Amino acid sequence: MPTSALTMHLSFLSAVGMLGLANAVSVAVIPPYPVNGTSAVQFALDGPFDAPKTDFFNQSTFQWWYFDALSEDLKQSIVFTFYANTAAASGVVGSPFNGLTLNLQLANGSMPEFAVPSEAILMATVGEGLSAIMNGTGYSWYESSDLSFVYIDINDKFNNITGSFQIASGAPHHAMCGPATEGASLLVIDGLGWANSIPDGTALIDLNVNGEKFKFKGVGYHDSNWGVQASSSSESAMWYWGHARVGPYSIVWSDVLDIAASKEFQSGYVAKHGEIISDSCGNITVRPTGQNSTWPPIPGQQPSGFHIVYDMGGNGVLDVNITNSETISYEPLAYSRWVGSTVGGIQGQDMYKGVALYEWEGG
Ligand SMILES: *[C@@H]1O[C@H](CO)[C@@H](O)[C@H](O)[C@H]1NC(C)=O
Ligand SMILES: *[C@@H]1O[C@H](CO)[C@@H](O)[C@H](O)[C@H]1NC(C)=O
Ligand SMILES: *[C@@H]1O[C@H](CO)[C@@H](O)[C@H](O)[C@H]1NC(C)=O
Ligand SMILES: *[C@@H]1O[C@H](CO)[C@@H](O)[C@H](O)[C@H]1NC(C)=O
Ligand SMILES: *[C@@H]1O[C@H](CO)[C@@H](O)[C@H](O)[C@H]1NC(C)=O
Ligand SMILES: *[C@@H]1O[C@H](CO)[C@@H](O)[C@H](O)[C@H]1NC(C)=O
Ligand SMILES: *[C@@H]1O[C@H](CO)[C@@H](O)[C@H](O)[C@H]1NC(C)=O
Ligand SMILES: CC(=O)N[C@H]1CO[C@H](CO)[C@@H](O)[C@@H]1O
Numbered sequence: 001m002p003t004s005a006l007t008m009h010l011s012f013l014s015a016v017g018m019l020g021l022a023n024a025v026s027v028a029v030i031p032p033y034p035v036n037g038t039s040a041v042q043f044a045l046d047g048p049f050d051a052p053k054t055d056f057f058n059q060s061t062f063q064w065w066y067f068d069a070l071s072e073d074l075k076q077s078i079v080f081t082f083y084a085n086t087a088a089a090s091g092v093v094g095s096p097f098n099g100l101t102l103n104l105q106l107a108n109g110s111m112p113e114f115a116v117p118s119e120a121i122l123m124a125t126v127g128e129g130l131s132a133i134m135n136g137t138g139y140s141w142y143e144s145s146d147l148s149f150v151y152i153d154i155n156d157k158f159n160n161i162t163g164s165f166q167i168a169s170g171a172p173h174h175a176m177c178g179p180a181t182e183g184a185s186l187l188v189i190d191g192l193g194w195a196n197s198i199p200d201g202t203a204l205i206d207l208n209v210n211g212e213k214f215k216f217k218g219v220g221y222h223d224s225n226w227g228v229q230a231s232s233s234s235e236s237a238m239w240y241w242g243h244a245r246v247g248p249y250s251i252v253w254s255d256v257l258d259i260a261a262s263k264e265f266q267s268g269y270v271a272k273h274g275e276i277i278s279d280s281c282g283n284i285t286v287r288p289t290g291q292n293s294t295w296p297p298i299p300g301q302q303p304s305g306f307h308i309v310y311d312m313g314g315n316g317v318l319d320v321n322i323t324n325s326e327t328i329s330y331e332p333l334a335y336s337r338w339v340g341s342t343v344g345g346i347q348g349q350d351m352y353k354g355v356a357l358y359e360w361e362g363g
Contacts (some may be wrong), residue, residue, distance in 0.1 A: 288299020320344030
């Protein structure tokens with residue numbers, strides 16, 4: 001592990017210690033089984049942005065840290081999800097408590113998927129950033145204290161995958177409906193939280209997958225979700241979520257429909273040249289397009305793309321169309337994840353092109 005996150009991590013921690021800044025560091029161990037008791041779960045920003053949002057994980061509390069990247073020709077993509085309490089997070093009974101999944105879209109069109117159970121997760125929060133070792137898996141990550149950089153180190157002996165994944169952020173982190181200030185809401189829907197630490201960035205992927213090179217430079221993204229399973233109305237909700245680039249704009253959306261309550265919760269984010277130009281709730285509408293695009297969606301229907309309209313007040317109306325290029329993950333009636341191309345911009349101004357990675361989740 002020459003450039004492993006662990007090595008960087010330990011040398012960083014000892015450097016911090018020598019500088020007498022040890023109070024900026026907090027360390028946590030998430031055991032590979034639930035802890036009995038009532039967890040204190042955070043849905044408003046209180047402390048380090050990317051830190052675990054519960055004091056411990058009981059049978060029903062969960063969190064995952066998600067990282068993705070796609071190539072600008074839409075032919076390659078990669079998605080990592082690192083889970084604490086996989087069963088509560090995914091609803092898949094019998095899952096290992098801690099674990100990770102890795103989805104690849106290879107240039108030849110095949111889409112291998114890997115799942116690796118983990119022992120304890122060792123975590124250290126420094127500044128706003130979180131670094132972690134998924135013990136016993138060969139996966140670990142290091143994130144800088146200002147969220148400008150993240151590095152995943154892979155030495156996976158089970159699947160014979162080695163190499164690295166990194167993102168240099170190009171767009172500031174944000175809360176659900178505005179800037180990431182103390183106390184800002186991180187609540188997507190009752191029982192589900194969201195912290196978007198890297199809305200857009202330049203990604204470098206350099207892996208060796210069972211002897212084959214998997215290497216590209218593209219667009220990267222990182223966020224985290226957490227929640228309490230039993231109380232979550234996400235059970236009866238469906239959502240559209242995704243991130244895109246179109247010309248100079250970095251865009252992140254989430255448009256959630258609570259089906260039981262018939263209520264829609266929308267969150268939009270746009271940055272340009274590394275500055276947030278709009279970040280709000282209630283002003284962005286995401287709708288499926290093409291032949292099979294009923295809304296609310298009928299499970300099983302596959303639209304051919306999405307139309308996003310975001311009223312940014314004084315900054316104009318962002319209007320973007322996305323056309324699916326490839327379905328990169330699919331669970332019948334429950335979930336689709338795509339990569340696609342974008343066209344759009346601010347109405348009345350220059351129009352641009354770009355790429356996107358996005359999903360529909362049926363709850
Ligand atoms: C947690 O609760 C379960 C069920 O009540 C019990 O079987 C288990 O021993 C408890 N675990 C601990 C560490 O106390
Ligand atoms: C876990 O903690 C949450 C509080 O955040 C509580 O609602 C839930 O009932 C607890 N689950 C168990 C199995 O104790
Ligand atoms: C694509 O490449 C992978 C890795 O080399 C290989 O395992 C797979 O069989 C290939 N798929 C196709 C459809 O050629
Ligand atoms: C993590 O793995 C290392 C190496 O196998 C082991 O020494 C250590 O005890 C493990 N830590 C935890 C908390 O499981
Ligand atoms: C793992 O991949 C390497 C190439 O990186 C190859 O030489 C080796 O045979 C593979 N090992 C197994 C067990 O497949
Ligand atoms: C749009 O966002 C602004 C700023 O967050 C907010 O004040 C306004 O109420 C929102 N409009 C709607 C229709 O929700
Ligand atoms: C997106 O498509 C809709 C029709 O589905 C069209 O009205 C709109 O102008 C398009 N926007 C852009 C930016 O192309
Ligand atoms: C899955 C699904 O709903 N497919 C439909 C998409 O639209 C075409 C044309 O209307 C139908 O023939 C498919 O059945």
